[in-house]
Amino acid sequence: MISREISPGVFILELEGQKRLATRSDDIVPVYGERIQEGYRIWDPFRSKLAALLLKGRSARPLLERDAKVLYLGAATGTTVSHVSDIVRDGLVYAVEFSPRSMRDLIRLCEKRNNIVPILADASRPEEYASLLEPVDLVYQDVSSRNQAEIVSNNCARYLKPGGELIFMLKTRSVDVTASPEAVLQAERKKLQGLDLLPVLDLLPFHQDHFAISGRKS
Numbered sequence: 001m002i003s004r005e006i007s008p009g010v011f012i013l014e015l016e017g018q019k020r021l022a023t024r025s026d027d028i029v030p031v032y033g034e035r036i037q038e039g040y041r042i043w044d045p046f047r048s049k050l051a052a053l054l055l056k057g058r059s060a061r062p063l064l065e066r067d068a069k070v071l072y073l074g075a076a077t078g079t080t081v082s083h084v085s086d087i088v089r090d091g092l093v094y095a096v097e098f099s100p101r102s103m104r105d106l107i108r109l110c111e112k113r114n115n116i117v118p119i120l121a122d123a124s125r126p127e128e129y130a131s132l133l134e135p136v137d138l139v140y141q142d143v144s145s146r147n148q149a150e151i152v153s154n155n156c157a158r159y160l161k162p163g164g165e166l167i168f169m170l171k172t173r174s175v176d177v178t179a180s181p182e183a184v185l186q187a188e189r190k191k192l193q194g195l196d197l198l199p200v201l202d203l204l205p206f207h208q209d210h211f212a213i214s215g216r217k218s
């Protein structure tokens, strides 16, 4: 098996003639049924928007350093969080999720890893977890609610370090099902204040009506 590190802790494997994205973990038990091969956890772009983004061209720049601190909004049961946790081995992932049901599974994952802080909270009220957080290097958001742009904007204003990065997975249908995805994208992008935005990538063919908006805090 051939492996190439495209960013700290993120690998492209050549497996049975196919290129697959992966992270490395000491854990040999799958988190969500993913394939594990010689210590590499295969990262499925159809299950994770961050994996889709990396495969669509984000890989030209390093994603995260090993000691980075990440605020992850919309952690769900931890599918993508688990790969971010693999990447920031010496850092921390603050994982915010407001569904108690998803949080139960997320806590099971946290019990096996010492770099995820689970936070049961509503990301639209960032002041409620102020006592648990420190300034972070990356704010990553995947919450698919109507006020996605306001949520990410407020969290970046509070918790993103100057020069830190934002990755915002915008689901346009959650904002307005009647408007065109392009019109929603342009309107939501304008709501992001205090950030130098990079060109937007759509996540097709992996995720329909989803756009990755990236940027840096000025």
Ligand SMILES: C[S@@+](CC[C@H](N)C(=O)[O-])C[C@H]1O[C@@H](n2cnc3c(N)ncnc32)[C@H](O)[C@@H]1O
Residues within 6 Å of the ligand: 047, 048, 049, 073, 074, 075, 076, 077, 078, 079, 080, 081, 096, 097, 098, 099, 102, 121, 122, 123, 124, 142, 143, 144, 145, 151
């Ligand atoms: C699309 S799922 C996230 C999938 C996850 N990011 C992954 O890749 O493994 C969206 C999640 O955001 C959560 N969510 C939605 N609005 C939220 C809010 N205001 N605060 C916290 N979590 C929220 C939902 O409960 C759901 O678990």
